Amino acid sequence: MTDRFPGYDVLSKRHSPSWNEVTRQVVNRRLAVPREPRYFTWDEFVTLDAICDRIVPQPDHRPKVPLAAYVDARLVEGPGDGYRFANLPEAADAWRQGLAALDAEAQAAHGVPFHRISPHAQDRLLTQAQNGELNNPAWGGMPARMFFEHRVLPDIVHSYYAHPTAWSEIGFGGPASPRGYVRMQLDRRDPWEAAEAYPGHEDRARRQNRHV
Amino acid sequence: MSDDPFATPRAKNGRAPDARRVGGWLPMREYPETEPVDFVIVGTGAGGGTLTGRLAELGFSVVAFDAGPWFRPLEEFASDETEQNKLYWNDRRVTGGENPLIMGGNNSGKAVGGSTVHYAMVSLRFRPEWFKSRSRLGYAVDWPLDWREMWDYYAQAEQALKIAGPVSYPWGPKRPRYPYRAHELNAPAELLARGAEALGYRWSPTPLATVSAPHGLSPPCVYRGFCRFGCSTNAKQSQLVTFIPRAVEAGAEIRDLAMVGRIETGNDGLVTGVHYFREGRWGFQAARNVIVAGYAIETPRLLLLSANDRYPDGLANSSGLVGRNLMTQSNQAVWGLMEQEVRWNKGPPSLALTEHWNYEDRKDFPGYYCWMSQGPLPVEWANTLIGSRGLWGERLRQQMAHYNHQVGLKMVGEMLPDEANRVELDDKEVDQYGLPVSRITYRWGEDDKRLINHALDQMQMSLEAINATDIFRQDNDTNHLAGTARMGFDARSSVVDADCRSWDIPNLWICDGSVFPTTGGVNPSLTITAIALRTADRIAALAARGELARRHRSVTVGAGHALAG
Ligand SMILES: Cc1cc2nc3c(=O)[nH]c(=O)nc-3n(C[C@H](O)[C@H](O)[C@H](O)COP(=O)(O)OP(=O)(O)OC[C@H]3O[C@@H](n4cnc5c(N)ncnc54)[C@H](O)[C@@H]3O)c2cc1C
Ligand code: SF4
Numbered sequence: 001m002t003d004r005f006p007g008y009d010v011l012s013k014r015h016s017p018s019w020n021e022v023t024r025q026v027v028n029r030r031l032a033v034p035r036e037p038r039y040f041t042w043d044e045f046v047t048l049d050a051i052c053d054r055i056v057p058q059p060d061h062r063p064k065v066p067l068a069a070y071v072d073a074r075l076v077e078g079p080g081d082g083y084r085f086a087n088l089p090e091a092a093d094a095w096r097q098g099l100a101a102l103d104a105e106a107q108a109a110h111g112v113p114f115h116r117i118s119p120h121a122q123d124r125l126l127t128q129a130q131n132g133e134l135n136n137p138a139w140g141g142m143p144a145r146m147f148f149e150h151r152v153l154p155d156i157v158h159s160y161y162a163h164p165t166a167w168s169e170i171g172f173g174g175p176a177s178p179r180g181y182v183r184m185q186l187d188r189r190d191p192w193e194a195a196e197a198y199p200g201h202e203d204r205a206r207r208q209n210r211h212v
Numbered sequence: 213m214s215d216d217p218f219a220t221p222r223a224k225n226g227r228a229p230d231a232r233r234v235g236g237w238l239p240m241r242e243y244p245e246t247e248p249v250d251f252v253i254v255g256t257g258a259g260g261g262t263l264t265g266r267l268a269e270l271g272f273s274v275v276a277f278d279a280g281p282w283f284r285p286l287e288e289f290a291s292d293e294t295e296q297n298k299l300y301w302n303d304r305r306v307t308g309g310e311n312p313l314i315m316g317g318n319n320s321g322k323a324v325g326g327s328t329v330h331y332a333m334v335s336l337r338f339r340p341e342w343f344k345s346r347s348r349l350g351y352a353v354d355w356p357l358d359w360r361e362m363w364d365y366y367a368q369a370e371q372a373l374k375i376a377g378p379v380s381y382p383w384g385p386k387r388p389r390y391p392y393r394a395h396e397l398n399a400p401a402e403l404l405a406r407g408a409e410a411l412g413y414r415w416s417p418t419p420l421a422t423v424s425a426p427h428g429l430s431p432p433c434v435y436r437g438f439c440r441f442g443c444s445t446n447a448k449q450s451q452l453v454t455f456i457p458r459a460v461e462a463g464a465e466i467r468d469l470a471m472v473g474r475i476e477t478g479n480d481g482l483v484t485g486v487h488y489f490r491e492g493r494w495g496f497q498a499a500r501n502v503i504v505a506g507y508a509i510e511t512p513r514l515l516l517l518s519a520n521d522r523y524p525d526g527l528a529n530s531s532g533l534v535g536r537n538l539m540t541q542s543n544q545a546v547w548g549l550m551e552q553e554v555r556w557n558k559g560p561p562s563l564a565l566t567e568h569w570n571y572e573d574r575k576d577f578p579g580y581y582c583w584m585s586q587g588p589l590p591v592e593w594a595n596t597l598i599g600s601r602g603l604w605g606e607r608l609r610q611q612m613a614h615y616n617h618q619v620g621l622k623m624v625g626e627m628l629p630d631e632a633n634r635v636e637l638d639d640k641e642v643d644q645y646g647l648p649v650s651r652i653t654y655r656w657g658e659d660d661k662r663l664i665n666h667a668l669d670q671m672q673m674s675l676e677a678i679n680a681t682d683i684f685r686q687d688n689d690t691n692h693l694a695g696t697a698r699m700g701f702d703a704r705s706s707v708v709d710a711d712c713r714s715w716d717i718p719n720l721w722i723c724d725g726s727v728f729p730t731t732g733g734v735n736p737s738l739t740i741t742a743i744a745l746r747t748a749d750r751i752a753a754l755a756a757r758g759e760l761a762r763r764h765r766s767v768t769v770g771a772g773h774a775l776a777g
Contacts, residue, residue: 082316
């Protein structure tokens with residue numbers, strides 16, 4: 001993927017009027033998430049990490065957003081979802097069972113656990129889960145499709161798009177209080193918003209993004 | 213004293229937080245538990261918060277309870293979708309049926325101020341005929357309320373919440389001017405307008421509960437766009453910064469972090485007070501009247517949890533309708549891509565709307581809907597892409613990179629009441645208070661699906677008319693709750709009367725979104741607020757006649773007609 005917002009970093013605004021103190025604290029805590037699992041075992045964590053790499057593949061040229069750590073942290077710290085589907089266990093149990101099941105599927109098909117099969121094979125298994133085509137006994141009655149749709153995708157994807165790295169990547173203005181926005185019309189950009197690189201004008205965008 | 217609003221209650225020792233000021237406090241009157249107060253109110257949202265304020269102002273002694281914390285937005289609300297999950301009802305619930313409802317942030321709040329703390333502020337009136345959908349429009353059931361009376365209470369609600377809206381509203385009978393001028397359109401609103409004009413439909417800036425000029429301690433809206441995650445500037449006129457301070461100033465006591473688990477009844481069958489959990493212990497507050505305002509899941513749950521020998525099926529449930537006729541609203545959307553930069557996160561999410569199909573009867577399904585412009589934040593938007601397109605991997609990241617160019621329209625559609633859609637107590641699971649959790653069952657009807665498809669076709673045409681590309685439909689979303697303790701004309705077919713008083717127990721009242729017999733095609737809060745204002749006036753009138761604890765004989769079947777006329 002090309003760099004659509006060259007040089008734009010939401011975090012460079014953290015001492016601007018766009019960030020209030022409570023937001024700074026919240027984002028600091030997020031950036032300091034413990035990297036070791038507290039809920040999962042290390043074996044489970046390795047499987048989870050491999051899944052995260054397929055659900056949100058990340059570029060090599062920048063520090064990786066530790067997605068598995070966020071999934072683990074939420075199971076330990078909450079908050080909960082506020083509901084569970086009648087045919088899915090509670091989040092923590094669903095994850096434990098789902099990771100075991102994906103490992104069992106990989107073992108059955110390839111003779112090694114999930115994190116050891118090729119990215120291509122991993123994608124294939126995940127696609128089968130998404131289509132509800134997996135039914136190894138290790139799923140224990142939990143529908144693979146429900147697990148994929150309502151745990152794997154949201155828990156991992158929400159973690160990614162809650163991270164400043166993702167905000168910068170998509171050109172999102174990020175935190176905005178007390179200063180909000182002024183230029184509301186089409187094709188208008190407030191000077192503290194990300195500038196998009198149009199072909200031939202990448203340098204201008206880069207220059208503007210240094211001053212957000 | 214702890215600074216954490218979740219750790220220990222704040223409203224104590226003769227004072228309560230003033231949510232309008234940094235570190236602010238208001239002196240608060242306190243009532244002894246053992247001496248019955250005039251009213252205990254359970255829940256402080258659109259219904260309960262409004263009633264707490266008005267009943268205190270009318271001179272009644274009131275103690276209101278909310279299970280959630282008492283926030284001070286100016287110092288405690290982050291500009292962050294994930295952190296602000298703290299505003300929602302995140303306790304356990306089980307959801308099932310053919311079309312399970314998503315709860316949590318999608319549907320309810322847990323805080324002083326209720327769901328209005330995180331709602332999107334869209335403040336619309338019902339179309340008059342919806343109060344008589346059976347007799348005037350031929351579907352569902354009638355309300356026992358008269359629209360002309362409601363028109364006055366809508367005006368009062370709009371004044372109280374300082375609604376910012378257009379000088380003249382394009383649909384429905386004449387209404388007074390909105391107290392504050394309309395907000396300017398952002399790009400998604402402008403695109404809604406262009407699409408509507410291309411289809412030949414009228415559109416309007418959306419009447420919103422956020423001020424467009426300073427009001428009291430509220431600054432004008434700064435268009436930060438985090439409204440659904442709490443407003444950190446207090447421009448939003450939620451119950452938390454309007455009726456709640458009014459209530460405290462008028463002498464009400466509000467207990468935060470106080471979960472009501474059971475309503476008690478006495479030998480005469482009347483309610484005597486509530487059991488509530490606060491600071492690690494169960495207490496009992498005596499009351500002459502109890503008003504339940506916990507919204508469409510918690511209200512029936514509490515009534516069912518309060519079952520006893522005299523009322524084995526739960527309180528106010530002789531009709532068997534407590535928990536039944538749960539309704540949500542269809543909230544499907546159509547999304548597309550613009551060549552221009554839209555930057556849809558700027559400003560409140562729904563700055564323009566069209567109610568065209570709310571006022572158009574030539575169609576082949578019952579029920580009505582409107583649509584609004586949209587501006588989801590990144591997590592919400594990613595959730596839409598995974599939920600409705602099943603995107604992940606590189607495809608997801610690429611689609612997300614178009615964030616600043618996306619545009620969308622979202623409907624608020626009427627879903628019809630169905631007794632099979634309901635809230636029950638789960639027979640196994642309990643929550644952190646040891647109380648059985650709610651089990652929610654939902655299924656869309658055939659009419660609901662026809663309405664949704666009609667709306668999706670229309671919204672798609674509107675996006676096509678502005679040359680949006682890569683258009684796709686989100687066909688799975690619902691939002692807002694109603695029903696489960698409906699108001700009506702008699703004790704057999706409804707739970708409460710037009711005054712929100714339960715048919716079975718004259719000193720037990722229900723006043724929140726659960727009393728809606730139908731939902732109409734607009735967002736519910738302004739109607740809830742208006743009903744609460746009316747209920748307060750009715751209570752004062754009944755009290756003046758000495759009819760609070762006893763139902764006057766003439767006020768039974770058909771009372772609604774008589775009162776409304
Ligand atoms: C994301 C979102 C956006 C929305 N946007 C809009 C909008 O733009 N316009 C609109 O009109 N509507 C909107 N709504 C809907 C609106 O917020 C609700 O319809 C409305 O607030 C319901 O009012 P209520 O009084 O019934 O309940 P609530 O406002 O939810 O208040 C209920 C309160 O009761 C408390 N409670 C419940 N049970 C107990 C108990 N047993 N003991 C103690 N306390 C208890 C809860 O903690 C809560 O604070 C939105 C809702 C959501 C989720
Ligand atoms: S856009 Fe306005 S109402 Fe919404 S959060 Fe910001 S200041 Fe509050």
